[in-house]
Amino acid sequence: MNRTVTITLELQVADDSLRGRAQDDIGATREFSGRLGLMHTIDELLAEPATAKENPMNPLDTMFTTDEASALRRLIGGDVLGPDDAGWDAARLAFNLRVDQRPALIAVPASREEVATVVRFARDAGLRVAPQRTGHNAEPLGSMERTILLKTNRLDRVHVDPAARRARVGSGARWEDVVPLASEHGLAALHGSTPDVSITGYSLGGGMGWYARKHGLAANSVTAIELVTADGSIHLVDENHQPELFWALRGGGGNFGVVTALEFELFPLTEVYAGVLFFPYERAAEVLHAWRQWTADAPEEVTSVGRLLQFPPLPEVPEPLRGNSFAVVEAVFLGDQAEGEALLAPLRQLGPALDTFAMVPPAGIAELHMDPRDPVPALGDHSLYGELDAAAIEVLIEAAGPGSETSLVSVELRHMGGALARAEEGAGAVATMPGSYISYLVGIAADPETTARTEADLARVMAALAPYESGRYFNFVERTASAESFFDPVTAARLLDVKQTYDPTHLFQANHELGAGR
């Protein structure tokens, strides 16, 4: 936007010193001294769009675009955006394009000290702080009218220590920043189905991935966490330092502070037997029944998914998947090819149309689940289930399989159990996952029509499977919900105590808030 700004200067020049006062045409004034101070002041006045006159009815915009944004910008440098700044729309974008994030300000700090400055600034200004990296779980956040959206994108340093089998990462690192590096050293991390979620967001909420039945949740592979709490202080917590906070962070999400770095375990692994069996969509019932039976005796070394996929006819979907529908089985087996082939034989005997199983390094399974890489407008739902019998599969097929006319792009059941059912000593707030299977369903929500259709289709499947439900999983909840409802009463009360200790005024706005209804 082009605009003309009139800046009035009052200069006092004495010998070699320069002092003065500058005022722009909407009344913002600055005192300055020295020639550099003059240049800086002019830059600053030019950088502040004249919203005061343009939006007289919007005091929040006025307040934040002029005073607050520039005040915070002076403290942490240029990476602070107000609604009128260039780059605002790109910065407020979430992975889920359905979500329209409208925070008061956006800050992109580059160090833990800058994070601490943002936190102190927010507290003093009566604002909240919502830490976020990718916005994969932005929908539950709700209104951010009085919130600083703190993007962790610049906290992206990654260090892999092969000898110690540990990775230490900035909280803006995503799995794709670590998995290939670790893989080169014959190591694997407990990542999930998509490479571009942040390690921090995923791990704070639990983190259930391809090795989950053997090694459990990613949260419990975390060995140390660095964070800034509500008073602006920086803490390094682990099992020996603030152990109660360390416990709460591993499953209780972003409720206790802004995480600035994480350290976690890596597991020795050079190759896995992994892939996807694609079957014609019409064979969905046969495939899902066979997969459910197969999971009953599957060893912990295999984590698998039974799934119905209807690929949209979009150019970014590769051939031969584009516009086609399939029933699939995806699996990762921690073992060699011969054992893997023997294990898979009952499913292979069904005669898949396409079979991608092979021995691959850990980095080779990053995209096995075929999650979208670019932001999409989507609506999803999920549930944890106890046992699923053959009747449950029938119910699922009727609600979401061939003939149901569902619009859902993906309807999946992930097999749980194994290490996910065992609480290890020293585990965090999410020690186990209740149940044997977890569903995740997703559809397109690009406009009112597709949104209504997806909502109806999700509701139909969720209602059909409701009798089997055993709980909800923090990371898969995509609607506003109170976080304590995901935990048993004892764990929920303990988490609320930690929240009260470290964030009594609810400065932090997490995707799933503890004590939201306080």
Ligand SMILES: Cc1cc2nc3c(=O)[nH]c(=O)nc-3n(C[C@H](O)[C@H](O)[C@H](O)COP(=O)(O)OP(=O)(O)OC[C@H]3O[C@@H](n4cnc5c(N)ncnc54)[C@H](O)[C@@H]3O)c2cc1C
């Ligand atoms: C396509 C897709 C595939 C997925 N696959 C899996 C999977 O296989 N397994 C699984 O367990 N989950 C999976 N998820 C869920 C995913 O783990 C959650 O959405 C998770 O919250 C994403 O973290 P993020 O930081 O990338 O997202 P964001 O939306 O950026 O963050 C989510 C929340 O995490 C917290 N947070 C993030 N960074 C910080 C920080 N530095 N300090 C404090 N709090 C912070 C905040 O409360 C924030 O609101 C998937 C999601 C999608 C959309």
